[in-house]
Amino acid sequence: xxxxxxxxxxxSVQEAETVTLSxxxxxxxxxxxxxxxxxxxxxxxxxxxxxxxxxxxxxxENRFSVNFQKAAKSFSLKISDSQLGDTAMYFCAFNGAGxxxxxxxxxxxxxxxx
Amino acid sequence: xxxxxxxxxxxxxxSGTSVKIECRSLDFQATTMFWYRQFPKQSLMxxxxxxxxxxxxxxxxxxxxxxxxxxxSLTLSTLTVTSAHPEDSSFYICSASGxxxxxxxxxxxxxxxxxx
Numbered sequence: 004x005x006x007x008x009x010x011x012x013x014x015s016v017q018e019a020e021t022v023t024l025s026x027x028x029x030x031x032x033x034x035x036x037x038x039x040x041x042x043x044x045x046x047x048x049x050x051x052x053x054x055x056x057x058x059x060x061x062x063x064e065n066r067f068s069v070n071f072q073k074a075a076k077s078f079s080l081k082i083s084d085s086q087l088g089d090t091a092m093y094f095c096a097f098n099g100a101g102x103x104x105x106x107x108x109x110x111x112x113x114x115x116x117x
Numbered sequence: 118x119x120x121x122x123x124x125x126x127x128x129x130x131x132s133g134t135s136v137k138i139e140c141r142s143l144d145f146q147a148t149t150m151f152w153y154r155q156f157p158k159q160s161l162m163x164x165x166x167x168x169x170x171x172x173x174x175x176x177x178x179x180x181x182x183x184x185x186x187x188x189x190s191l192t193l194s195t196l197t198v199t200s201a202h203p204e205d206s207s208f209y210i211c212s213a214s215g216x217x218x219x220x221x222x223x224x225x226x227x228x229x230x231x232x233x
Contacts, residue, residue: 040224046208048161048224094160104151105212105222107160 005030007097009108016085017116023070024080024111026095032056034100037071037078042110043091051093054078082113090115119145121213123225130201131233138196138228140211146191147213151222152184155208167194201232 006029016022028037039051054062054071061069066086070079082089095108120143130136140150149168153161167173167188175181183205185197194213198205208229212222 038221045226046155046210047226048210048212050221053221104163104166105161109160 005032005097005099005106007095007106007108009093009095009111011111012109013112013114015114015116016082018085018087020085021081021083022085022113024082024093024095024113026078026080026108028076028078028095028097028106030076030097030099032099036098036100037069038096038098038105039067039069039078039080040094040096040107041089041091042094043088048094052080085115087115087117089113119143119213119215119223121147121211121223121225123211123228125228126226127229127231129231129233132202133200135197135199136201136230138198138209138211138230140194140196140213140225142192142213142223145213145215145223147194147215148191149214150188150194151212151214152186152194152196153210153212155210155227157208161210164196198230201230203232206230206232 008027035056037054041049041051052064052067066083068081092110094110096105122141124139152164155161164179165173165175167186169188169191173186188194210227211225214222
């Protein structure tokens with residue numbers, strides 16, 4: 004069974020600064036997908052960024068980028084130029100290539116301080 | 118982007134009654150829909166996976182007879198909480214996927230259920 008671990012329950016960052024959220028996972032599969040989801044106070048789950056395991060290049064979406072280390076099974080999220088609207092719960096998630104299901108980590112609560 | 122709606126957004130019901138939550142994919146055909154439950158300050162817990170036209174697959178520990186799931190069309194899935202009890206109070210979230218569940222999941226806005 005796959006597991007996803009987010010070791011930082013809470014983090015804070017000053018507005019305009021950069022923050023990195025950690026995520027590690029455990030799997031015996033070689034092909035899979037990794038995601039970071041954001042859940043703001045509205046509780047709507049929003050996809051932030053997605054990474055296919057077979058791609059060596061780290062995914063980037065505007066201010067959001069990942070550091071994907073397949074051998075280490077690590078998938079961290081870097082948020083640059085943090086904005087107040089980035090305040091939310093962030094969930095790391097795993098989806099095996101042969102599976103329909105997402106496995107979520109416990110989440111990291113990020114607070115952006117003005 | 119793909120849009121998934123849920124209705125109602127909030128519902129309060131009395132203990133012993135049943136309540137139905139709808140999940141709709143508005144601009145795409147959802148081959149697979151997922152139902153999650155989220156307790157306060159916790160992660161999402163998958164309850165069941167449903168494919169259009171077939172029976173839902175429930176996760177271990179989820180009562181099939183209590184949480185009835187119907188996925189009758191490619192744009193609609195329903196979750197019915199039967200004989201609700203206060204411990205069923207929670208935030209329920211659905212998601213929908215277009216290609217046999219291996220595509221990106223698009224999440225609904227969630228439904229807050231309170232059982233009094």
